[in-house]
Amino acid sequence: MADETQKLTIVKDGVEETKEIKKPTPEEIEQYKNEFETAVKAFQEKRWDLSEKGAFASNDVALFIQDFMKRFAFWTKNGWMGMIKMNEELQKAMKLVTDETCFSLDYQALEFCAYMLASPGSVGLDAAIEFEKIAEKYAKYGVVIGQRIEEARADLKNVQYLQEKYAASEQGFYIADLEPKMEAVTEDELANPESETEGKVIVMNPTPRE
Numbered sequence: 001m002a003d004e005t006q007k008l009t010i011v012k013d014g015v016e017e018t019k020e021i022k023k024p025t026p027e028e029i030e031q032y033k034n035e036f037e038t039a040v041k042a043f044q045e046k047r048w049d050l051s052e053k054g055a056f057a058s059n060d061v062a063l064f065i066q067d068f069m070k071r072f073a074f075w076t077k078n079g080w081m082g083m084i085k086m087n088e089e090l091q092k093a094m095k096l097v098t099d100e101t102c103f104s105l106d107y108q109a110l111e112f113c114a115y116m117l118a119s120p121g122s123v124g125l126d127a128a129i130e131f132e133k134i135a136e137k138y139a140k141y142g143v144v145i146g147q148r149i150e151e152a153r154a155d156l157k158n159v160q161y162l163q164e165k166y167a168a169s170e171q172g173f174y175i176a177d178l179e180p181k182m183e184a185v186t187e188d189e190l191a192n193p194e195s196e197t198e199g200k201v202i203v204m205n206p207t208p209r210e
Contacts, residue, residue: 074121
């Protein structure tokens, strides 16, 4: 019978520690692979609702974003490509709306929309007066889009974890054996948590075992 354990050397504070760990079984590796691939597919197909159900509510949000893009969206360098792509996605999303659905965007469009709305721009007093006219809607829809982007990033983080879990098993490890042990969190840290930068790229092909 093949040896189902292997040695893992961990260096912490300059001290090496070697321990024997159990290797994932082929059945577990296949399970982790399926979980990852299922999660990726679901994430790629998922859309996040930005309005209430119905054509009126959906169009109100969509037309607001469209108007914002025309008058107050700021871009530099290669940002023009994102603007054009965002407009294409906006048109597609509007065509999907019915009286029984909401206006929704996929992850990439949602990320760009949130980024775009976070940095409005224009020139001159007249433009500022015009922006004031949409400020209430800007704040209202900005809150909704902000909530949806946090939900989307949480979903993405879960997909990335499943990817790492599968990749670790392909290398002969359980991900728990590779994760650092949890350390105590101080009251000061709880009161002042540091922000995390969420990753946006999924590597679809973990390196297989030899």
